[in-house]
Amino acid sequence: MSHFTSIKTEIRDLDALRFACIELELRLTPNFPCRGYAGQIRNCEHTIELKGSYDIAVDSSTENDGTYALTTDWWDGHVEREVGPGYGRLLQAYGIHKTFLEARKKGLRATRRQQEDGSVLVTLEGGVL
Numbered sequence: 001m002s003h004f005t006s007i008k009t010e011i012r013d014l015d016a017l018r019f020a021c022i023e024l025e026l027r028l029t030p031n032f033p034c035r036g037y038a039g040q041i042r043n044c045e046h047t048i049e050l051k052g053s054y055d056i057a058v059d060s061s062t063e064n065d066g067t068y069a070l071t072t073d074w075w076d077g078h079v080e081r082e083v084g085p086g087y088g089r090l091l092q093a094y095g096i097h098k099t100f101l102e103a104r105k106k107g108l109r110a111t112r113r114q115q116e117d118g119s120v121l122v123t124l125e126g127g128v129l
Contacts, residue, residue: 012068017068024089024090025051028058031046032044033047037073048083052081054079100112109125
C-alpha cells in the first residue's frame with residue numbers, strides 16, 4: 001500500500017527550486033530514489049533529499065504543461081517538520097527565488113526582508129516593470 005501523496009503545485013523552474021532547497025539546507029538530486037513509509041522507494045525525475053526518513057519526489061506533471069508535481073509520504077509529520085505543512089516553507093522559498101531570478105533577467109535589483117509573522121517582503125528596484 002502506497003503512502004505517497006501528490007499536492008497540486010506550480011513548480012515551473014527547477015533552478016528556483018534548487019535554490020529554495022539550498023536555502024532550507026536540502027538537496028535536489030536528479031534520478032535519485034525517493035524514500036517513503038516502511039522503506040518504500042519511488043523512482044522519480046528529481047528527489048528533494050530530506051534529513052529525516054522520507055524524501056519528496058519531483059516529477060513532470062501529468063498535464064504536460066511544463067509544471068512539476070511534488071509527491072511525498074506525509075505520515076507522522078516527518079516531511080512537514082522539514083518543509084512546512086503542505087510544503088509551505090519550501091514553496092515560499094521557491095517563490096522568492098523565482099522572483100529574484102526573473103528580476104535579474106529584467107535588470108532589476110531584488111531585496112528581501114523577513115517579517116515578524118514569518119512572511120517575506122520582496123522589493124524590486126530599478127528599471128521599468
